[in-house]
Amino acid sequence: MGLLKALGTNPLPKDVEFRSSAVRFQPGAQGAKASVLVEVPLGSLEFVEDAAAKVFKARLSMVALLKNDKGEVLQKFSRDLPLSVPPDKVAPMKQSNFIYKENFEVGPGRYFLETAVSDREGNKVAAKRASFNIASKPKGVSISNITLIRSFQPQAQGLDPADPFQFQGGRITPTLNSTVKAVKGALLAMFFVVYPDAAIAEKPHVTIEYIKDGQVIGKGDIDLPAADAQGRIPYVMSSPAENLPPGSYEIRAIVTQGGTTAEDRAFVTVEAQ
The missing domain is CATH 2.60.40.1930 (Macroglobulin (MG2) domain)
Known part of the structure; x- marks a missing residue:
């Protein structure tokens, strides 16, 4: 299932562990600066052996859509991360986390962050939807x-x-x-x-x-x-x-x-x- 298709599924798929959030930072006259955070424990991915190359491979893809209260997409964030590690590095790799962060700036209002993550090798996908508010500068x-x-x-x-x-x-x-x-x-x-x-x-x-x-x-x-x-x-x-x-x-x-x-x-x- 594609990432954008996963965001339109009801109920949302939950086959990959991940967390996502919008973090508000500096307020301004026109709104606030903020960051999108997406965190994926790499232990939730499937690592497949490539015997010829003597490595294990995994591939993580993600997309996050920032929407306004009308459902219009204001900004799209995405990342594709292929992984290739030798056998003795698989266990420590699975103990680590992928962190994605990207800045954005919006005016006062209510917004939605829709995030989808896929494990390409494991053919698994998950999606989440959350809302947050940006207040006027106090x-x-x-x-x-x-x-x-x-x-x-x-x-x-x-x-x-x-x-x-x-x-x-x-x-x-x-x-x-x-x-x-x-x-x-x-x-x-x-x-x-x-x-x-x-x-x-x-x-x-x-x-x-x-x-x-x-x-x-x-x-x-x-x-x-x-x-x-x-x-x-x-x-x-x-x-x-x-x-x-x-x-x-x-x-x-x-x-x-x-x-x-x-x-x-x-x-x-x-x-x-």
Whole structure:
């Protein structure tokens, strides 16, 4: 089944594991900058042996359509990824993830992200559809969506200033996997960006709340650094996960500056070791 055909199927096929989302970043007078994220665990793909070449092959294809509330396609994102690995590299490859990210900018309104992924060798396909809203630029301080971190490379070189997951402090590899295993040394790592209002003299301040079963079980204040040359404050935070009781958690980031407030929240599940 083709990717676009899969998006028109009811019910949507679910034969390949993947996650997708739109991540909102910098607000502007005409809307907001955001990123499409698609994450595919490569262990969900079928690797087929090519005995003559002495390798195992797999092929991943994806397409994502950004639509407005009228169903009109505003932007199309796609990627085709052929893989060819020697036999001794198949197992580690299956433990890794494919991450696709691409920026876009839209005005205020309601939007839909329709994503389809295919495993060409396994002849399998999956599709998802989700909606999200972009609000008008608020007065005062604002904050991006909170993104969970798969890995962080500090002091990275060759940074792309157009990539919101890259900044002077390093390079973020995001993840849409919201499950954390409470094993020894495990960290719950998150990334967000604060956008101060230059017209307000007071520095922005962030409070982080950890909520479980509707109750705030932990709270901490963050002393933010100064804004960078782009007027933003990217922030990476992490906390030990190994001692967290299993269950569902809400992490809320509340930023204040002057008399203005903005917030975002992320939801994670902690699993026992």
